[in-house]
Amino acid sequence: MLPFIPEAMKEKVYEGEITLMDALELAELSPLILFNFADELRSSTVGDVVTYVVNRNIYITNMCRGNCGFCAYRSEKGFMLDMDQILEKVSEASKAGAVEVCIQGGFLPQLDIDYYTSVVENIKVEFPKMSIHGFSPMEIFYACGNSDVSLEEAFERLKAAGLDTLTGTSAEILSDRVRRIICPGKLSTEQWVHTIMTAHQAGLKTNSTIMYGHVETLTERLNHLFILRSIQQRTGGFTELVPLPFMPYNNPIGENMLSQGKFMTTGIEDLRFYALARIILNGHIDNIQASWVKLGKKLSQVALHCGANDLGGTLMEDKISTASGSTNGEYVAPAEIEWIIRSSGRIPKQRNALYEGI
């Protein structure tokens, strides 16, 4: 075990060139050494500004043909918003000062590319300034099959319709061993990589996510970050990384863990992962988001000292984390987010999904 970080390793990190083996060695460091180094990298990369977005989640449907064992959100007899209901939610978001709507859902045979483009077009007609961050690689990949449309064409059409950014969800852990266990009906690793790269090549930026803390090994968890890093080297299309600790309640994967006496990741494990993500992605992905809905307000605040530089969105509505056991609420007002940031000695700044200032 390393008692400190050797200078040669630090240099490799600054060059953005550490390997998975290096990362596995760093993972054994004591937490305070890791946090300090990640904080130093955060400071030299993005300084003391901490960003957040005033946004609203909109869930189109919770019905889904997927069978992800970690999902507590999907429901057989669920809801499906019609276009007027979607527009009503966008209108509420707009009145509450949101600059972005984050649209999420499930995948279904009737949701084809025409459907997704029409959602975007209808929103943009009434709310031309509202930024639309939405849909997952899984949903678009599936919709292409429903529509006999290529991925290239789908992303071009979505972009032309006014989609600003695509979400980087459905990544989970990019390992086929893990995916066979937790989401056998989802895109394979290769399909996810191909889909996200096709979006980037069509000029659509995305964020990136990792849902960790279930059946994956440390190597699989860290290798996911190296896959993201290599995509970023080729496309430059990722805006941020959002680490998502797995929430184990009301879903089969979690229930299996709970029955074996395994609970969710500890706070210190979350912080170590944030620090490692900052270190591994240094020079490649500059923004690391502390998701308050997953971590809670207090741990998100601590994460700002362990490599994170963003607090995500105000959200206004959350169905996915709540369904799987989060008790962190669904909304944090901009004034409170700003207070959290200022009282951490940082400078708050509103952004959009492209990390442009508002």
Ligand SMILES: C[S@@+](CC[C@H](N)C(=O)[O-])C[C@H]1O[C@@H](n2cnc3c(N)ncnc32)[C@H](O)[C@@H]1O
């Ligand atoms: C519920 S899905 C919605 C989008 C789409 N249906 C999909 O799966 O791509 C969005 C993301 O939420 C995250 N998620 C779902 N259940 C979760 C849980 N129990 N704990 C943590 N994150 C979860 C997963 O990373 C998933 O990709």
Ligand SMILES: Nc1c(NC[C@H](O)[C@H](O)[C@H](O)CO)[nH]c(=O)[nH]c1=O
């Ligand atoms: N929408 C959710 C977020 N966060 C905000 C995004 O990740 C993103 O930065 C923003 O929408 C793009 O500008 N985080 C969660 O954990 N859960 C969400 O539902």
Ligand SMILES: N[C@@H](Cc1ccc(O)cc1)C(=O)O
């Ligand atoms: N879809 C969100 C991120 C997200 C959504 C739901 C989650 O449970 C977790 C994360 C985004 O891309 O910005």
Ligand code: SF4
């Ligand atoms: S995570 Fe997404 S794809 Fe999987 S079952 Fe839930 S809604 Fe469907």
